[in-house]
Amino acid sequence: MIKFQSVKKVYEPHNVVLNNINLEIKPGEFVSLVGLSGAGKSTLLKMLTKEERPTSGEVLVEGVDLADIKDKDIPYLRRKIGTVYQDFKLLEKKTAFENVAFAMEVSDTDPEEIDKNVPQILAVVGLADKVDNFPEQLSGGEKQRLAIARAMIHRPTILLADEPTGNLDLVNSYDVLKLLLKINELGTTVVLASHDTNLVNTIGRRVISMDKGKIVRDQTHHGRYVI
Amino acid sequence: MTNFKKIIRSAWTNFQRNGYLSFGATGIMALTLILFLGLLSLQFLTSQVVTSIQDKIDVSAYFTVDATEDQILQVKSDLESLPDISNITYTSRDQALADFKARHAQDQLIQDSLSQLDANPLAASLNIKAKDSSQYASIAQFLENTKFRSVIDKIDFYENKGVIERIQNISGGIRNWGLVATFVLAIIAVLVTFNTVRLTIFNQKQEIEIMRLVGASNWHIRGPYLVEGGFYGLFAAAVALGVFYPISYFASGKISSFAPEINLFGYFVHGIAQVFLLVVVLGILLGVVSSFIAIRKHLRI
Numbered sequence: 001m002i003k004f005q006s007v008k009k010v011y012e013p014h015n016v017v018l019n020n021i022n023l024e025i026k027p028g029e030f031v032s033l034v035g036l037s038g039a040g041k042s043t044l045l046k047m048l049t050k051e052e053r054p055t056s057g058e059v060l061v062e063g064v065d066l067a068d069i070k071d072k073d074i075p076y077l078r079r080k081i082g083t084v085y086q087d088f089k090l091l092e093k094k095t096a097f098e099n100v101a102f103a104m105e106v107s108d109t110d111p112e113e114i115d116k117n118v119p120q121i122l123a124v125v126g127l128a129d130k131v132d133n134f135p136e137q138l139s140g141g142e143k144q145r146l147a148i149a150r151a152m153i154h155r156p157t158i159l160l161a162d163e164p165t166g167n168l169d170l171v172n173s174y175d176v177l178k179l180l181l182k183i184n185e186l187g188t189t190v191v192l193a194s195h196d197t198n199l200v201n202t203i204g205r206r207v208i209s210m211d212k213g214k215i216v217r218d219q220t221h222h223g224r225y226v227i
Numbered sequence: 228m229t230n231f232k233k234i235i236r237s238a239w240t241n242f243q244r245n246g247y248l249s250f251g252a253t254g255i256m257a258l259t260l261i262l263f264l265g266l267l268s269l270q271f272l273t274s275q276v277v278t279s280i281q282d283k284i285d286v287s288a289y290f291t292v293d294a295t296e297d298q299i300l301q302v303k304s305d306l307e308s309l310p311d312i313s314n315i316t317y318t319s320r321d322q323a324l325a326d327f328k329a330r331h332a333q334d335q336l337i338q339d340s341l342s343q344l345d346a347n348p349l350a351a352s353l354n355i356k357a358k359d360s361s362q363y364a365s366i367a368q369f370l371e372n373t374k375f376r377s378v379i380d381k382i383d384f385y386e387n388k389g390v391i392e393r394i395q396n397i398s399g400g401i402r403n404w405g406l407v408a409t410f411v412l413a414i415i416a417v418l419v420t421f422n423t424v425r426l427t428i429f430n431q432k433q434e435i436e437i438m439r440l441v442g443a444s445n446w447h448i449r450g451p452y453l454v455e456g457g458f459y460g461l462f463a464a465a466v467a468l469g470v471f472y473p474i475s476y477f478a479s480g481k482i483s484s485f486a487p488e489i490n491l492f493g494y495f496v497h498g499i500a501q502v503f504l505l506v507v508v509l510g511i512l513l514g515v516v517s518s519f520i521a522i523r524k525h526l527r528i
Contacts, residue, residue, distance in 0.1 A: 075442040079442035107442050107443055
């Protein structure tokens with residue numbers, strides 16, 4: 001599903017953010033990527049949506065080398081990969097419905113399909129009764145669930161979550177985590193970048209630890225966040 | 228189609244929200260287009276003036292009073308053998324006197340002084356028109372070298388030639404400077420529009436980022452800004468035409484008071500479809516090119 005082969009990323013002149021990354025993630029996995037800020041977690045995730053390009057090495061998604069994807073085809077790659085961020089990235093002037101619908105509109109989806117799918121996905125993330133609320137009328141947890149709904153609207157095969165609980169309290173964090181696990185159960189590969197020790201330790205799945213641009217530990221089962 | 232409408236609508240919103248910036252971008256672009264239209268007018272006026280003067284150009288050979296009619300007719304037939312001649316009119320001394328009298332029929336003083344004279348003081352002349360204005364020099368040269376040069380008093384053509392050359396020089400100068408000014412203004416217009424679109428892009432950084440991460444098609448991301456640039460051009464074209472046509476109407480009135488055969492306004496009214504198309508296309512092109520540069524520089528896909 002996802003493969004990194006000797007990936008190196010250097011910001012000029014010589015700031016090495018990723019150093020010789022070799023990693024394979026199989027379909028349906030739930031992978032936690034842990035490490036301190038600046039360890040290279042976000043850069044690693046951004047490589048997958050081609051927001052960042054490796055200085056050397058190869059990144060493959062579903063067997064396709066991302067270097068072979070032309071600029072005009074990048075949107076199709078990004079529809080296959082949902083993304084969720086710490087700061088939600090919601091449009092404040094649009095309602096919950098419109099925020100999700102927006103993602104479909106700008107990728108040329110039929111209006112009927114939008115009207116059908118948006119309420120469905122909002123129900124899945126538990127926001128059925130907040131359809132017409134604006135982001136500022138939602139709690140942090142609800143905002144993140146809305147962002148997840150938007151990320152899932154194209155039915156992606158991969159969901160990347162970059163510190164999705166960074167702005168949330170304990171209860172909301174666990175809500176979001178539960179939702180991510182549910183999405184994973186339904187078949188989507190989930191990659192979660194986090195430095196929340198307790199949260200990661202409750203998952204009990206594969207944990208990859210990064211430090212200074214390198215993978216320092218890869219525990220495939222019952223992984224724990226160890227520093 | 229609904230997507231296209233959406234892109235147009237969001238471009239229109241951008242245009243409105245930019246307020247003064249839109250105003251500035253449209254204004255400077257309109258100025259460029261007006262200058263361009265001014266150049267078109269100049270081109271038209273020059274060609275009209277030159278043509279009307281060229282119509283009036285001829286070479287006149289005035290003969291001495293003692294030239295015989297045979298000699299004059301000999302010169303005429305020699306001239307007719309030249310390939311470039313379109314028409315030669317012979318005015319005899321008597322005819323010249325009759326014409327002169329007729330022209331000054333109202334002037335008693337002239338009539339009286341003429342009657343005092345014993346002999347006809349006026350010279351016979353040949354009036355020669357060439358097919359092409361560039362041939363007059365060689366016709367004059369021919370007359371200079373003819374064996375009857377001694378009976379030719381004066382060859383008159385240099386004055387008109389000077390006038391034409393001067394008009395062409397002046398208008399050529401104005402045109403060159405006008406082109407330079409239009410070009411410079413066009414660059415300024417592109418820069419101002421570029422900057423306006425750039426600010427829109429900066430203002431909508433978040434929206435653009437979200438569009439990118441949800442996999443919006445490139446056309447969806449870029450389209451509104453390209454169309455926004457097009458809007459500046461379109462409005463500039465409307466302003467330019469709205470300002471230019473009334474001006475050309477008033478200018479046309481002034482011009483026809485001393486050159487009635489030139490109808491500037493009529494020229495632009497007659498070609499209104501082409502002028503509209505030209506100015507609108509030029510305006511939109513300027514706008515879209517500016518946007519395109521802004522997008523290339525500041526909008527990452």
